[in-house]
Amino acid sequence: MEYRRMGKTGLQLSVLSYGSWVTFSKQVDDSASARLMALAYDNGINFFDNAEAYEGGRSEEMMGRVLSRMNWDRTTYCVSSKVFFGLYGKNNRPNQRGLSRKHITEACHAALTRLQVDYLDLFYCHRADPNVPIAETVRAMHDLVTQGKVLYWGTSEWPAEAIKEAQRLCAERNFHAPIVEQPQYNLFHRSRVEKEYAPLYRSPAGLGLTIWSPLASGLLTGKYNSGLPADSRLSTPDLAWLRDRLLAQPGADKKLAAISALAAVAKELGTTLPRLGVAWCLKNPNVSSVILGASRVEQLKENLGALDLLPDLTPDILARLEKISSPVAA
Numbered sequence: 001m002e003y004r005r006m007g008k009t010g011l012q013l014s015v016l017s018y019g020s021w022v023t024f025s026k027q028v029d030d031s032a033s034a035r036l037m038a039l040a041y042d043n044g045i046n047f048f049d050n051a052e053a054y055e056g057g058r059s060e061e062m063m064g065r066v067l068s069r070m071n072w073d074r075t076t077y078c079v080s081s082k083v084f085f086g087l088y089g090k091n092n093r094p095n096q097r098g099l100s101r102k103h104i105t106e107a108c109h110a111a112l113t114r115l116q117v118d119y120l121d122l123f124y125c126h127r128a129d130p131n132v133p134i135a136e137t138v139r140a141m142h143d144l145v146t147q148g149k150v151l152y153w154g155t156s157e158w159p160a161e162a163i164k165e166a167q168r169l170c171a172e173r174n175f176h177a178p179i180v181e182q183p184q185y186n187l188f189h190r191s192r193v194e195k196e197y198a199p200l201y202r203s204p205a206g207l208g209l210t211i212w213s214p215l216a217s218g219l220l221t222g223k224y225n226s227g228l229p230a231d232s233r234l235s236t237p238d239l240a241w242l243r244d245r246l247l248a249q250p251g252a253d254k255k256l257a258a259i260s261a262l263a264a265v266a267k268e269l270g271t272t273l274p275r276l277g278v279a280w281c282l283k284n285p286n287v288s289s290v291i292l293g294a295s296r297v298e299q300l301k302e303n304l305g306a307l308d309l310l311p312d313l314t315p316d317i318l319a320r321l322e323k324i325s326s327p328v329a330a
């Protein structure tokens with residue numbers, strides 16, 4: 001495993017990490033999640049990603065049971081939560097979602113209980129909240145850091161301008177500032193990471209990135225090029241919205257054609273599409289950690305192999321991947 005510093009912080013994250021969105025408590029049970037996390041940990045992964053919204057809190061509860069069962073030294077791993085969406089489908093009253101001081105504080109306390117830990121290494125504002133002044137949000141996050149309940153805080157899918165404003169307010173008030181962003185990044189989704197956030201990686205902002213959906217929810221594995229496998233994420237009944245977003249939008253056919261062209265490059269390199277997709281994300285030095293999703297041990301084993309592919313991704317190969325993906329990438 002390789003470790004990278006998270007932006008300008010001293011925190012070292014494994015370049016491959018593991019997240020539980022839509023898998024824990026939906027696709028996998030306690031024993032499968034324990035096998036997946038053990039495989040990750042044994043291979044040097046030191047960051048596990050979660051959120052209050054995932055399965056209405058049940059994803060965090062499952063991860064908490066695994067962490068308590070494994071009894072790993074707490075200093076050897078990082079765990080995150082995210083606040084904004086609330087406990088999807090469970091609680092919809094005012095103040096049970098969003099980035100107010102009240103919800104941020106209560107969401108942190110609830111995540112600590114569900115994950116069975118004393119502090120969160122990372123706590124993200126899962127989206128920007130247009131209904132709450134940024135000054136209120138940054139103060140609430142700063143307070144959680146000073147209370148020792150959160151070590152580092154960040155954002156997920158915030159516009160660059162909002163991150164800059166949050167950092168400006170924190171600098172002015174001597175608050176702990178947001179230092180990591182969690183955006184989508186993969187061969188088909190590039191612009192925010194490569195263009196919009198570009199000025200934020202340098203000093204003084206020094207933003208780190210923990211990126212999500214490196215394989216576009218599995219699309220970039222090629223598994224959807226010949227239909228919809230029955231046991232896959234996109235055939236899960238209540239994820240029809242995701243299936244439609246990935247497979248029923250205009251341009252989906254062009255993406256599937258691009259995947260076939262990417263598969264040919266993978267074959268030439270003697271590797272697989274999932275490894276190629278993950279390794280491509282890792283080639284971006286601004287990425288601190290690529291958050292893998294996997295519903296099976298075999299998938300995680302395969303994707304960990306992306307690390308071995310890095311020396312083969314020469315500038316020529318990267319240019320070929322760019323040529324294939326750019327026309328269909330957002």
Ligand code: NDP
Binds near residue numbers: 050126214217
């Ligand atoms: P990916 O894009 O890597 O998709 C993971 C899925 O792809 C797996 O569950 C599996 O689907 C399929 N897959 C992965 N590897 C293989 C393989 N080798 N062969 C075949 N199929 C494979 O990542 P995610 O979309 O899961 O995102 C990763 C993490 O990022 C999440 O768990 C979460 O922690 C975070 N995230 C954050 C978001 C945010 O807003 N901040 C939003 C979304 C995710 P299947 O189960 O169908 O087999």
